[in-house]
Amino acid sequence: FEHYEVSNYAREGYRAQHNSSYWRGAKYLGIGPGAHSFDGESRHWSAQSVAEYVAGREYESERLxxxxxxxxxxxxxxxxxxxxxxxxxxxxxxxxxxxxxxxxxxxxxxxxxxxxxxxxxxxxxxxxxxxxxxxxxxxxx
Known part of the structure; x- marks a missing residue:
């Protein structure tokens, strides 16, 4: 296995694309309770509990x-x-x-x-x- 990231190993050609996108600073959208998103400038996260999420509790955010x-x-x-x-x-x-x-x-x-x-x-x-x-x-x- 190739040790391609501090906490990740993979067979050659099979790196985790999902995790690798985080290390490259890619934008991502998280949907659902406790989900996190990044739009390139700010991080956003939704309510942890299903009840609060369904009730429409505002997400929290942090601008970098x-x-x-x-x-x-x-x-x-x-x-x-x-x-x-x-x-x-x-x-x-x-x-x-x-x-x-x-x-x-x-x-x-x-x-x-x-x-x-x-x-x-x-x-x-x-x-x-x-x-x-x-x-x-x-x-x-």
Missing amino acids: DERDHLNEYVMTALRCVEGIDLDYLEHRFGAGQRERVERLAKGWLCSGDLRREGGWLRIPVERFMISDAVIESLFEA
Whole structure:
């Protein structure tokens, strides 16, 4: 099996498309009690109980700001074997963010806990167990 994401394995060519869409930041629609949705800017979730859902209780939501989007990209990208696309990071969040991430990554690169391959930063599969520490260190506070 291929270890393609921190908590997922699959036979070659059989990665879970459903979960992979979350790691790529794709939009999704959830329908029903307790369902979650993401429209690219905000997260929405409906009432947990069937009774409240059927009664039409308003959904709750959370709008993501630019820092949230950046941190979620760093987190979800580094959970996957492909890692952070530095060109995308610069295009989406600016050259300053790319420089900041590359600067903060230096120690992890020296220790081998992070690898740079072309225009990508990734956590080696054998280091996935410490991914939370690597990811948190690259967050923008």
